[in-house]
Amino acid sequence: MNLEKLFEMQKMLDRKIHERFPELDGQNNMDWKILALLTEIGECANEWRGFKMWSEDREPRAKAYSHHEEKRYEGGGFSSIAKYDRNPLLEEYVDSLHFILSIGLELGQEKYVENINHYIYEEPYMTNDVTLQFNYVFSLATKVRKQYKPLFSCFVALGEMLGFTWEEIESAYSAKNEINHARQDTNY
Numbered sequence: 530m531n532l533e534k535l536f537e538m539q540k541m542l543d544r545k546i547h548e549r550f551p552e553l554d555g556q557n558n559m560d561w562k563i564l565a566l567l568t569e570i571g572e573c574a575n576e577w578r579g580f581k582m583w584s585e586d587r588e589p590r591a592k593a594y595s596h597h598e599e600k601r602y603e604g605g606g607f608s609s610i611a612k613y614d615r616n617p618l619l620e621e622y623v624d625s626l627h628f629i630l631s632i633g634l635e636l637g638q639e640k641y642v643e644n645i646n647h648y649i650y651e652e653p654y655m656t657n658d659v660t661l662q663f664n665y666v667f668s669l670a671t672k673v674r675k676q677y678k679p680l681f682s683c684f685v686a687l688g689e690m691l692g693f694t695w696e697e698i699e700s701a702y703s704a705k706n707e708i709n710h711a712r713q714d715t716n717y
Contacts, residue, residue, distance in 0.1 A: 530685075530695045532646055536639040538706050539630035545713045559635055559674065566628035566670050573621035574663050577691065589691070590617040616701070622688055623701045627709070629684055638677050645681055654679060655686035662687045 547553050574580065576590040593615040633639060656662045666687055669680035688698055 530646060530649075531699065532642045533639075535626075535699070535702060536630055536634065536642060538703070539627060540634055540639070542627075542706060542709055542713075543631055543634060545710060549713055559632065562628055562632050562635065563670065563673060566625060566632065566673070567667065569621060569625040569628055570663070570666055570670060573618065573625055576618040576621050577659065577663070580660050580663070591619070591692075593617045618691060619693060619697060619701050620705065622691065622693065623698060623705050625684070626698065626702055627705065629681060632673055633677060633681070636674065636677055638681075641678075645678055649682045649685050654682035655690065659687075659690050662690055 578584070578587045578589055581587050638645065654665075656665060662683070666680065666683050669676045669683055673680050688695075
């Protein structure tokens with residue numbers, strides 16, 4: 530896990546956002562970042578779907594349709610194959626990670642990257658139930674000003690419970706970070 534790299538990428542994105550919205554400088558940005566984090570965690574839970582006991586469709590949204598590829602044959606025939614190359618669950622997880630890192634920068638936690646890395650694997654922040662893990666993440670997110678390291682640990686454990694490798698998370702984070710930069714460049 531290369532947290533230093535992720536914090537640096539987030540710092541560059543946050544800087545770009547502040548350049549575009551200079552009114553953010555010198556004001557309290559924690560409240561809206563915490564609300565954004567809670568929203569993204571909720572969107573991640575929604576893609577996971579396991580808590581939807583009222584529905585027969587509780588399978589995680591780990592594959593999503595993005596486009597069709599058509600192949601033409603001699604004689605005029607063709608076939609169309611649906612491509613499922615998006616993972617909405619992972620996308621929402623890394624959207625949450627963006628805000629966790631941004632909040633960590635606000636709190637000065639990037640200075641303690643090595644300690645955070647150690648803390649994640651030393652402390653037991655994983656339950657045996659994904660619903661409970663989401664609830665734990667939500668609870669810690671509301672107390673993030675004093676509970677950053679436990680939140681980070683619990684969030685990493687949630688990613689593991691959802692079946693993501695750190696390599697997948699870093700790759701998806703990098704891809705979404707590029708999209709977020711492009712959005713700032715195009716007045717999103």
